[in-house]
Amino acid sequence: MAERIVIVGAGFAGLACARALGSSDADVTIIDRRNYHLFVPLLYQVATAALSPADIAQPIRRLLRRHKNVKVLLGELTGVDLPAQELCLRDGGRVPYDALVLATGSSFNYFGNPEWEEHAPGLKTVEDARRLRSRLLYAFERAEQESDPERQQALMTSVVVGGGPTGVEMAGAIAELTRNTLANDFHHIDPARARTILVETGPHILSTFPEELGRYAQERLTGMGIEIRCNSAVEEIGPGTVRIGEEVLPAGTVIWGAGIKASPVAEWLGVEGDRAGRVAVNDDLSAKGIEGVFVLGDSALLIDPATDKPLPGLAQVAQQQGNHLGRALRKRLQTGEPLPAFRFRDRGNTAIIGRNAAVFDWGHSRMKGGIAWLLWAIIHVYLLSGFENRMIVSAKWVWRYFTYQRGSRLITSEEEEQKPVIYDHPRPES
Amino acid sequence: MAERIVIVGAGFAGLACARALGSSDADVTIIDRRNYHLFVPLLYQVATAALSPADIAQPIRRLLRRHKNVKVLLGELTGVDLPAQELCLRDGGRVPYDALVLATGSSFNYFGNPEWEEHAPGLKTVEDARRLRSRLLYAFERAEQESDPERQQALMTSVVVGGGPTGVEMAGAIAELTRNTLANDFHHIDPARARTILVETGPHILSTFPEELGRYAQERLTGMGIEIRCNSAVEEIGPGTVRIGEEVLPAGTVIWGAGIKASPVAEWLGVEGDRAGRVAVNDDLSAKGIEGVFVLGDSALLIDPATDKPLPGLAQVAQQQGNHLGRALRKRLQTGEPLPAFRFRDRGNTAIIGRNAAVFDWGHSRMKGGIAWLLWAIIHVYLLSGFENRMIVSAKWVWRYFTYQRGSRLITSEEEEQKPVIYDHPRPES
Numbered sequence: 001m002a003e004r005i006v007i008v009g010a011g012f013a014g015l016a017c018a019r020a021l022g023s024s025d026a027d028v029t030i031i032d033r034r035n036y037h038l039f040v041p042l043l044y045q046v047a048t049a050a051l052s053p054a055d056i057a058q059p060i061r062r063l064l065r066r067h068k069n070v071k072v073l074l075g076e077l078t079g080v081d082l083p084a085q086e087l088c089l090r091d092g093g094r095v096p097y098d099a100l101v102l103a104t105g106s107s108f109n110y111f112g113n114p115e116w117e118e119h120a121p122g123l124k125t126v127e128d129a130r131r132l133r134s135r136l137l138y139a140f141e142r143a144e145q146e147s148d149p150e151r152q153q154a155l156m157t158s159v160v161v162g163g164g165p166t167g168v169e170m171a172g173a174i175a176e177l178t179r180n181t182l183a184n185d186f187h188h189i190d191p192a193r194a195r196t197i198l199v200e201t202g203p204h205i206l207s208t209f210p211e212e213l214g215r216y217a218q219e220r221l222t223g224m225g226i227e228i229r230c231n232s233a234v235e236e237i238g239p240g241t242v243r244i245g246e247e248v249l250p251a252g253t254v255i256w257g258a259g260i261k262a263s264p265v266a267e268w269l270g271v272e273g274d275r276a277g278r279v280a281v282n283d284d285l286s287a288k289g290i291e292g293v294f295v296l297g298d299s300a301l302l303i304d305p306a307t308d309k310p311l312p313g314l315a316q317v318a319q320q321q322g323n324h325l326g327r328a329l330r331k332r333l334q335t336g337e338p339l340p341a342f343r344f345r346d347r348g349n350t351a352i353i354g355r356n357a358a359v360f361d362w363g364h365s366r367m368k369g370g371i372a373w374l375l376w377a378i379i380h381v382y383l384l385s386g387f388e389n390r391m392i393v394s395a396k397w398v399w400r401y402f403t404y405q406r407g408s409r410l411i412t413s414e415e416e417e418q419k420p421v422i423y424d425h426p427r428p429e430s
Numbered sequence: 431m432a433e434r435i436v437i438v439g440a441g442f443a444g445l446a447c448a449r450a451l452g453s454s455d456a457d458v459t460i461i462d463r464r465n466y467h468l469f470v471p472l473l474y475q476v477a478t479a480a481l482s483p484a485d486i487a488q489p490i491r492r493l494l495r496r497h498k499n500v501k502v503l504l505g506e507l508t509g510v511d512l513p514a515q516e517l518c519l520r521d522g523g524r525v526p527y528d529a530l531v532l533a534t535g536s537s538f539n540y541f542g543n544p545e546w547e548e549h550a551p552g553l554k555t556v557e558d559a560r561r562l563r564s565r566l567l568y569a570f571e572r573a574e575q576e577s578d579p580e581r582q583q584a585l586m587t588s589v590v591v592g593g594g595p596t597g598v599e600m601a602g603a604i605a606e607l608t609r610n611t612l613a614n615d616f617h618h619i620d621p622a623r624a625r626t627i628l629v630e631t632g633p634h635i636l637s638t639f640p641e642e643l644g645r646y647a648q649e650r651l652t653g654m655g656i657e658i659r660c661n662s663a664v665e666e667i668g669p670g671t672v673r674i675g676e677e678v679l680p681a682g683t684v685i686w687g688a689g690i691k692a693s694p695v696a697e698w699l700g701v702e703g704d705r706a707g708r709v710a711v712n713d714d715l716s717a718k719g720i721e722g723v724f725v726l727g728d729s730a731l732l733i734d735p736a737t738d739k740p741l742p743g744l745a746q747v748a749q750q751q752g753n754h755l756g757r758a759l760r761k762r763l764q765t766g767e768p769l770p771a772f773r774f775r776d777r778g779n780t781a782i783i784g785r786n787a788a789v790f791d792w793g794h795s796r797m798k799g800g801i802a803w804l805l806w807a808i809i810h811v812y813l814l815s816g817f818e819n820r821m822i823v824s825a826k827w828v829w830r831y832f833t834y835q836r837g838s839r840l841i842t843s844e845e846e847e848q849k850p851v852i853y854d855h856p857r858p859e860s
Contacts, residue, residue, distance in 0.1 A: 052485070
């Protein structure tokens with residue numbers, strides 16, 4: 001019987017792994033809670049009304065349809081039965097495996113304050129992005145109707161927590177949306193009064209980048225009217241307020257981008273995770289001490305011998321790991337060779353600051369400004385899987401670049417339960 | 431003081447009325463529950479994953495931003511205080527008016543069986559379309575995992591209730607989605623086994639069209655594999671089942687398109703509506719017997735002198751009425767002239783059957799087939815407000831026409847309350 005390889009999660013790691021195993025002798029199953037692969041690095045563009053969810057998402061079935069040995073399963077993992085070598089799913093189903101690949105990603109880390117999430121959501125899912133977009137636009141609608149100047153100013157204030165690439169991209173996109181795109185839409189409020197505040201605990205924003213690029217980002221963001229508060233630890237987030245030390249900032253919208261924690265892989269495997277919940281893996285990406293189980297991407301803790309530091313939670317790390325493991329497993333099936341060690345090849349680090357401004361860091365060299373922005377746009381359009389998406393997204397971006405228009409400014413409020421309903425047809429008597 | 435004209439609803443009628451009054455001396459307010467105008471005739475394309483919501487929706491503010499005398503208000507009408515000449519909104523606000531224009535559209539009519547709505551939703555909102563799309567795709571995901579052939583067949587069966595243009599368009603789009611687009615995505619199920627059943631009470635589908643066009647539609651739909659059941663009254667809809675006479679059809683997805691009823695305008699105005707809830711209006715579109723209140727579009731009952739029948743609930747009727755009333759009110763402000771009578775100019779009736787097939791009826795002449803389809807596509811791309819939308823939608827359609835791809839096949843389940851949250855900032859002591 002063919003080896004049953006089960007991959008959980010169709011993000012960058014899981015999808016790359018399934019693709020590398022496509023049309024091989026293995027019997028591959030990929031399981032995800034969603035029916036689509038999401039290009040999370042562009043999710044902030046959905047949240048700020050520049051793109052639609054379908055522009056950055058592709059049905060998993062479509063991406064893998066050429067591979068007859070890969071089965072796609074819609075389901076949610078609730079546990080792993082290691083002795084029986086079976087997965088437990090939310091709907092009660094059990095999926096047996098010979099090799100298990102866990103690529104279930106991460107969620108935002110509120111560092112012991114889970115109650116902040118409600119008031120300051122992060123961006124991980126299409127629903128997050130849609131909700132944030134609605135909240136942002138709705139705050140401005142309310143501001144337009146508000147007669148009290150202080151309340152109006154509060155509604156027009158957005159606070160982004162976290163000065164890493166996520167926070168910088170979000171702050172830049174919000175400032176552009178509120179200052180430029182909405183500028184002509186409202187008659188009562190003056191969008192120039194919209195405030196975007198970026199809060200960072202450390203002394204610099206983009207602290208993982210060379211200082212020169214961090215400084216450049218700071219200058220550009222300030223030039224866009226964004227207020228940057230470094231050395232500012234958020235101490236409390238309430239409904240519409242952020243407290244930094246003694247100061248309380250009233251805000252219409254608060255966005256969290258300050259840190260991630262791994263999915264509950266450690267719990268499923270019954271091992272101890274690190275502070276961020278990651279599970280230690282060997283250099284062949286197998287979980288330490290657990291036979292036949294592999295952990296990839298944001299959930300894996302692997303020290304990079306080149307830097308002596310854990311590999312960061314980046315799409316390129318996840319994608320390379322998935323591809324490496326898929327090829328390695330494929331080769332082992334054919335030749336019986338042991339799995340080779342994974343080596344991360346750093347493709348460079350990037351952050352987009354706004355229209356016409358981005359930074360790149362390749363270690364040995366760096367780049368900033370308009371050319372960096374163009375490079376970023378080309379790379380990201382290329383990375384979006386699927387030709388149609390590339391065509392549409394390029395057309396949208398070119399159009400919006402010249403017009404400052406954002407086509408997806410919809411407040412879609414979902415008052416009803418939107419989970420798809422499925423009816424149970426009675427089984428025939430047998 | 432300028433005359434305060436308040437328009438409720440930013441559909442085809444309300445938007446046309448506001449535009450016609452744009453940059454006039456009137457003080458215009460347009461109120462809608464949503465921040466966008468929705469091109470409802472293409473909503474079925476969102477439900478069948480061919481378009482994204484943002485492709486067929488435009489922010490109301492953007493559409494009206496050139497007109498400084500038009501105020502856009504996000505709000506939901508709950509009643510009209512006729513003696514005080516004020517509107518009551520859900521959030522407790524009251525809006526005074528000198529002239530009131532009610533253009534609040536319609537919802538689906540379940541003819542005394544409101545409990546059917548849950549199992550057989552209609553298509554009126556973006557949320558409806560998204561929910562239906564999720565339900566449809568999720569049924570196929572479940573079918574892929576189902577081992578019992580009868581249950582599998584049930585999950586792959588879609589029933590569309592109502593053989594008018596809405597039902598015909600929906601059935602055609604579902605058949606294309608399930609038979610062509612999904613065909614290569616699944617490995618276990620055979621999409622050729624997908625059934626689409628169109629149920630109509632009367633003896634013919636498209637009964638408002640000339641018989642020749644109805645027959646053509648019937649042939650084309652049958653050729654696409656759609657089962658048409660005429661003379662079949664739906665007697666019961668339960669979870670996953672539709673009963674016609676004694677026969678119970680098991681179905682994964684049921685869609686309602688069998689009739690509309692007006693929004694509660696009659697209730698708000700304290701008058702008697704007709705069977706479909708419509709309020710009788712004079713030929714200048716003012717509500718009969720109520721000073722200063724106008725009713726437009728699907729909520730208005732106006733006998734067309736040309737046919738001696740009530741004007742149908744079509745986008746073109748609504749749009750012409752809104753435009754007529756806006757111009758008439760504008761002229762009255764300038765010259766004091768009484769409002770002229772509205773005359774409907776029939777632009778022709780159309781229904782799209784599927785790829786390469788549509789019907790047109792202009793009374794004196796008619797058209798069917800591929801040229802009609804092309805004409806339909808050109809008209810609809812043109813009607814979509816906004817240049818960017820036209821460009822994007824055209825590109826998507828051309829691409830999809832040649833590839834059978836549908837880019838928006840996302841199951842986005844909204845488990846959480848998605849209503850935008852807005853925080854109340856304490857008012858300063860005053």
